[in-house]
Amino acid sequence: MIFETTILGCGAAAPTGKHSPSAQVLNIHDKLFLVDCGEGTQMQMRKFKVKMQRINEVFITHMHGDHYLGLMGFISSMHLLGRKAKLTVYGPAELKAIMELQLKASQTFLEYPLEVVAVDTAAKQCIYDDKSLRVYSFPMKHRIECCGYLFEEKERKPKITKESIAHYGLIPSQIIQLKNGLPVVLENGSTLEPQTVCEEPEPPKRYAYCSDTAYSEKVIEAIKGCSTVYHESTFLESEAERAKSTFHSTARQAAQVAKAAGAKRLILGHFSSRYATEELFKVEASAIFNNVSLANEGMVFTVH
Secondary structure, three states, X not given: OOEEEEEEEOEOOOOOOOOOEOXXXXXXXXXXXXXXXXXXXXXXXXXXXXXXXXXXXXXXXXXXXXXXOOHHHXXXXXXXXXXXXXXXXXXXXXXXXXXHHHHHHOOOOOOOOEEEEEOOOOOOEEEEEOOOEEEEEEEOOOOOOEEEEXXXXXXXXXXXXXXXXXXXXXXXXXXHHHHOOOOEEOOOOOEEOHHHHEEOOOOOOEEXXXXXXXXXXXXHHHOXXXXXXXXXXXXXXXXXXXXXXHOOOEHHHHHHHHHXXXXXXXXXXXXXXXXXXXXXXXXXXXXXXXXXXXXXXXXXXXXX
């Protein structure tokens, strides 16, 4: 099943000719989720052929402009394009008042339901739950209230091949019973054990989006066991003091988080515009963690 993220923006602070502000779209089991919505996000969606109308949930990490200033444009465009489906936006408590003020000032009356859900940025909590996925928010260590988001697949039931179903003449109720770990009695009186026909499902995948944050043990604890970590790396280690004073991370610190969390892959992003190239970010992080990728606009990463 699909589990991937498309990078729409991975720059820090203001937009530049090289990078757009923070935004990415997750495709999980053919459902699209927008995480952060910096300035110009809807244009990036058009550029990289992301189907905007399929996005029903938006997750905003904090109230710095490079993470949410594209949100009202996105919401307004959905209205102009005739959207009818409900849109739910998750984010800090202050977000709702700002959105309501902008809609009121522009006398925009949306043709679709819009719900804004306040997220407690001080504690880890489940904020979204469907039949195959849970999304958790968890605290970041930033200059203002900020959270990250953890996308976690639910455990799948074991699989039974079509060949086994045909061979044993299994009916739907027996298939359900076997998937639930219970034996069934066949027509010939023999007992069929689940382990005979059931294949173990793939383990759940977990993707952590770690937005603006200084190095934090609490972040490590919140994302333990995740498959892939996207972690901000605004600075290189030579600017460690500036990273500390601005509550950001270095590439080395991001790698330390991924390693301590037991991740399989680290994606670095939120690069400061002071650097002409990001290659040194990968070099620095790779000295700590052995599977490092650099984010760039338009790149698609599969979560394994």
